[in-house]
Amino acid sequence: MANDGWNLVGNPYGTSINWGAQSGWNKKNIDATYYVWSDSANNGNGSYLSWNGITGTLENGMIAPWQGFWIKAHSASPEFSINDSTKNSGGNLMKVSEASTIKLKAKSDDMSSQAVVLFYKDAVPEKDQYDAYKLQPLSSEYLSLFSSFPLEVDEENTQLDINALPDHLSGMWELPVDVDLSISDTSKTQTEITLSWELNKLPESWSLILFDQQEDEQYNLNDVAEITFVVNHEKRSKSIDVRNLIPIQSGGPKVMKSKAANESRFILQISAGEAVSYEEEAQLPVTVELSQNYPNPFNPTTTIGYGVPENGEVTLEVFDIIGRKVATLIRGEHKTAGRYTINFDASNLASGMYIYRLKAGSSVITKKLTLIK
Helix, strand or coil: CCCCCEEEEECCCCCCEECCECCCEEEECEEEEEEEEECCCCCCCCEEEEECCCCECCCCCEECCCCEEEEEECCCCCEEEECHHHECCCCCECCCCCCEEEEEEEECCCCEEEEEEEEECCCCCCCCCCCEECECCCCCCEEEEEECCCCCCCCCCECEEEEEEECCCCEEEEEEEEEEEECCCCCCCEEEEEEEEEEECCCCCCEEEEEECCCCEEEECCCCCEEEEEEECCCCCCCCCHHHHCCCCCCCCCECECCCHHHCCEEEEEEEECCCCCCCCCCCCCCCEECCCECCCECCEEEEEEEECCCEEEEEEEEECCCCEEEEEEEEEEECCEEEEEEEECCCCCCEEEEEEEEECCEEEEEEEEECC
């Protein structure tokens, strides 16, 4: 097998095999993800699909009879083998509970694509074995939906089919989300795309905001289930890019790269507050807490985190630098002990420094934030 690279293997049986079988696999120094090319995906235009043993753009973990699939080694001396225990008709299957995910789907009139954000206990924000790359399609026409690693950890803007993050996220994370579109109809000037999402087993306290950087709009994923946007096409010649027709790139499939994060169509902002965990209830604050807003500086929205150690009334206000109140985010609301986040939209304010103040019980905490337009 190729060290630290792509390997094309296949199901040697006349029956499906299960990637989640507890026995029968030898996967040493191999990513947890496998990739298959599906002619029927993307509304019949074809697409690579992935599965990492937990979730993915493939429907389940099954590998069809005689199916070829790609796997990627992540270090030297990889090993990979299969025996009869992997057959779907036998063997013990690993029971995996429903994953905590954001499943995204983009659809135009004649094409579609999916991407998944996974929250898992063993995942990390950087590249890990549960992430799946978005691979260059083999067809000349395609719609490809993807996310990228959090802005803090990846400057190369690698396109991902599965973006795996730890389930104990704290603070705020921002993921670029975008689509690549390739069509051969040179007379078409724009394509309308519907972007929808399905939220599975996410904490109710999480804030999930999708920013459309092109239209300067934002959407709360908990309030709406889909949006529609338009992709404008640049003028193209009538010739088809033959690079898209090469079935196998030298060294294996081609991992797709995207534009710079600030040029991405969307930013998915996940605000998880303080140390949220699916496995166990987060410990309560021992004192009143007020976190620094993020991002800071900001334009025009930012998120503020706070925590209260006991039940009681909470007020959160914003003042300009000379002490005039410019916004009331929370007015004497009764909050149970715990940690919270709230979004602050400063669209109606001028650039400058402001002060935000939290009052909870006898405690008063202030911090500064900066708005730059």
